[in-house]
Amino acid sequence: MTEENDRNFGRRRFLARAAKAGISIAAAAGASYLLYDSKGPGAGGKAKELVTLPDFSLPARPGQTISVVKGSDRIRTLNKAIELLGGIERFIRPGETVAIKPNVAFASPPMLAATTHPDLVAELVRLCLNKARAKKVIVTDNPINDPASCFALSGIGKAASQAGAKIILPKAHLFRHTTLAGGKLIKDWPVFYEPFAGADKLIGIAPVKDHHRSAASMTMKNFYGLLGGRRNIFHQDINTIIAELAMMVRPTLVILDGTEVMMTNGPTGGSVSDLRRANTLIASTDMVAADSYGCGLLDLKVTDLPYLAKAQSAGVGTTDIDSLKPIFATIS
Amino acid sequence: MKIVTTRRISQTFFFSIFVWFCIVGTVGQKWWQLRGWPINWFLQLDPLVAIGTILTTHTFYRPLLWALATIILTIVFGRFFCSWVCPFGSLHHFTGFLGNRRKSAAQKIQLNKYRRAQCIKYFVLVLFLSMAAFPSLAATLQTGLLDPIPLITRSFNLVLLPIADSPVSFVSIAQRFYEGAWLILAVFLTAVFLNLLIPRFYCRFICPLGALFAIFSRFAIWRIGKREKECIDCKLCEKACEGGCGPAGNIRISECVLCFNCRQDCKDELIGYQTQSSLAGEVTNPDISRRGFVLSLAGGIFAVPAVRLSGKLAGNWHYKVIRPPGALAEEEFLKRCIKCGQCMRLCPTNVIQPSGIEAGLENLWTPVLNNRIGSSGCQLNCTACGQICPTSAIRPITLAEKLGTDEFSDAGPIKLGTAFFDRGRCLPWAMDKPCIVCQENCPLSPKAIYTREYFSTVRDGIFTVKRAVDKTIETVEETIAPGKFATGDYYCISEDGERSKIAANTENTLVISADKRFGKIPAAGGKIEVQVRLQRPYVDIEKCTGCGVCEHECPVSGRRAVRVSAEGETRSADRALLLKR
Amino acid sequence: MGLIHGRARRLESAVSICLLSILFLIGLGVFIKQFDMDMSRFGISTESDTGTIRQPPLRSIVPAGFEALSEITSYNPENLYEKIDGKASLYVESGFKELFTQRFVSTSDESLWFELFVYDMAAVRNAFSVYSVQTRAEAVILPAFAYAYKTGNALFFVHGRYYIELVGSAESGELFKAMTEVAQKIQANLTVDDDSRIAELALFPQEDLVPGSVKLYLANAFGFEGLTDTFTARYQIDDETITGFISKRPDLQDAQAVAKSYYNFLIENGAVVKNTAGKTLEGKIVDFYDTTEIVFATGPFVAGIHEAQSQQAAEKLAIMLINKLSKAAKAESND
Known part of the structure; x- marks a missing residue:
């Protein structure tokens, strides 16, 4: 009787085991089938998912594309320049998220004007938050030097966060690969993407600087900060990359600060003797136009900056400022 | 015929073909060379290779499909691989037998009993697999360190075979070298000598592949077990138990390696291999504690970020990690490389070497090129490493892809790195000595190394003319040894700046080349200058593929004056030196 | 008991034989597989020694009074256009294998230099074809060579499977003398197996x-x-x-x-x-x-x-x- 039970029990156990073995084999075979890879990896490894930056630009408003305000007080010239283009409300709607991209390339003091002036950033943040009632303003850049020190030493970090903005420092996971349609250089290249992907509007704000490689660094060159990876490789073809940046990034508005202009030893400068007071601030929805005006502050002609012509022929904007009927104003 | 005899034949058979596959691993067409011998077969049968790469890449690469057969057979029959196929297992089996054959039956029973520590192998397995399984935290495939098939493949091919072959030079004409082979040998010998302590020490305590088989053997349909509940309890069945699975009592199915010794040794023939479970009871699950499992899992998860703290996969990547042509980008490469050493075995020039740990712990025994070792650098027309790589960590590229011809002409040739000149060591640059060995040996067409001519005044090279007749100039200084300037590289410059080659020189006398004469023969008391003609080498970075032939040939044989480093390698865009056009 | 065990032993033998047969089949499979070889996959050509470094087939040919101005550079059908651009197709379609070039300069006059082009055309007929279809209008036939002519500044000839051009920088007797010397040295030093006349x-x-x-x-x-x-x-x-x-x-x-x-x-x-x-x-x-x-x-x-x-x-x-x-x-x- 017990032997019989044992045997029955044994048989049941065997059947259960055999069933499990069968299921295991089926699972192994099924998993193999699902994961089967007859070819092996390709040359480029796994294809990366490519992203495209959103287009932040607004429809053009003839006669209100570019404004040039003379004056030594940045805060007043900024307010005036934006006001002349229709006010901050034209650009920012209540509840929107605004990304501001200043030039925070170096860990250098505001006095040297190698970076965007912190007062200017702070005022722009306030305009967005208080006047245009934006929901959120983020200030971000991918500097050449250590990001935290750049934001700290340039004064931008403190000024912007006091004004109510959120500072986003670059981190690896914020970068995504992109390819610029019609581009030659920006191909499967990492860009600082995530902070901008979540924004509704983008304002670039840059100083006018001499630049060793590209002759001048202004609003277009400012977006170099969006490139990740070993971007210095692009210095071999600086004009093309700046033009491609202008094609890739479509800001809502750019501010070009020529209050103090770095005339020599750019882009780092390093001495106040590199600077000259030009007391000019430009606001524009056309980066090419803004930079075309700005190069005059460096005693350069539009033709001295090949990237301007490249960007113009790519349809980014115009170097013919007069055709835009710029609005001039002076604040005494 | 006894099943144990059959098992021994099987072990001998598989061990022999394994050794044979090691011997024939030389690219060539003779019957004892590579031809079509399936020298990767054991690696392909190894399910740990397959499952490891599945975890890291989420694909089951076709050549590894053999592993599915092993898995299915294991599910049905149990751990047959360990005692019937595995060449490493057979080696342990044999050395364990040799080392313990003089012991008494009681001692043997004691040696072969089950030990709790046999669970360590499961933790090893879990550790390795969890290192491989979490790509968001950075995955790396390190199973190859202890996986017995890559381990024995590496040990035989890179250490034992070169040692055995060095007196006879049968397998390879030139002595093969493998940097750091001592460590591979040390691991191998340790594993082998541990059998003297406990037979099949490696299989029972360490082997992650055995652990994997143990898991798959859970539901084995046929299994070893007692046919009767009761027996005389002589324990003789445990005398030669290879797995240490305790067949006398509650047999541990997960530890049983199907050696059939118990069945052989049972005088009453009470042990059988059957579909029925042992009537004396059995334990199917591996004996692992939850705490141990969690610890090894967590250990694996955090080991990878910990190892990567040194930044070897970030900005601190090691410039000496020059991977073979077709190697995947570094992270993908580390997800596939099982450190088997087949590429190093096959490389005709012996330039592919097992890496040490200077480029990161993960890199241990992965292939890197060392141009100072071997008969030459990476050969232009060779793709052997990629063709043999069992996991496609080095892709099986065609010659057209390597050379950038035909459909690959847009992509250009595959670059392994770039050659750089060390002008502080290069003879024409640093020492004013003519040398164009690197340029001459550059295999590319047109060459990636070009030279620029430069005339340099030799040390104390201004001489005062004592007497000059037509082409023969005698100097006041008595410092010119005969033949010193007669190599054809030296030139004489007259006061009016005319340069002409020195054809011969005797003691303190220079004879200028016959087809040339000075416009004005120098007068006595005038000055002449002796210059050496140098061809200083440069690298054309757009052409250089980093093959390393120049580095190999450089006559500055210690620290070479031209060295390849991995910048510019095709496989990683972020190490490029130039913009892609 | 004995009967049962006898049956068990027979079963054991049968299983053993089955297993040994499987081993035999595996051995057979391995043996058959070894015939399956395609060495070209490993980059090994079964026909020629392409794995070795190609050295130009030229020995010292520097003429008296001249010295090498450049290294010997070689071009293959893929990159020939880098040297001669649009004309490359003419050569490639006529069996071109390799081009070696080198420049030489007079040691007495820097402005006097010439460039040597040695086209390996694989066969004498191919060499003669590219030679003949390009023959310049003002050609002066040189009887000292099998097929050769000169123009004001250059010398062209066929030597076995090679088509050779020597192009000078000026119309100069010294240059022509040097180029002739190179041509003679090539004729003497550059061995060709197919020297037959057409x-x-x-x-x-x-x-x-x-x-x-x-x-x-x-x-x-x-x-x-x-x-x-x-x-x-x-x-x-x-x-x-x-x-x-x-x-x-x-x-x-x-x-x-x-x-x-x-x-x-x-x-x-x-x-x-x-x-x-x-x-x-x-x-x-x-x-x-x-x-x-x-x-x-x-x-x-x-x-x-x-x-x-x-x-x-x-x-x-x-x-x-x-x-x-x-x-x-x-x-x-x-x-």
């Missing part, structure tokens, strides 16, 4: 032949696909330059077929049949847009006259060709 050249009647005017078209002569391996030569007859051509075929039948199809090709393209004074050429002459074309087959040869202004001169040359070729055909059939 037989067809002897088929052209020497009388009235413009020296050095023979050209070889490997394919597509006169735009007609069927005319391969076609030699042309210019003749000065009755103050007129006339081109005759000869192409050797395997046999008479083939020659007749090619002659017929070329004739049809001319007719299809607008040629008009012409009458002839001499009977021998009946039905072989056409008027092709005011020029005379003659085509005929003699023995294994297709031959004829191309674009002649005067029919009379054309017929005269045609008859000269026929006479010469029929002699050659007879000599050949006697062999």
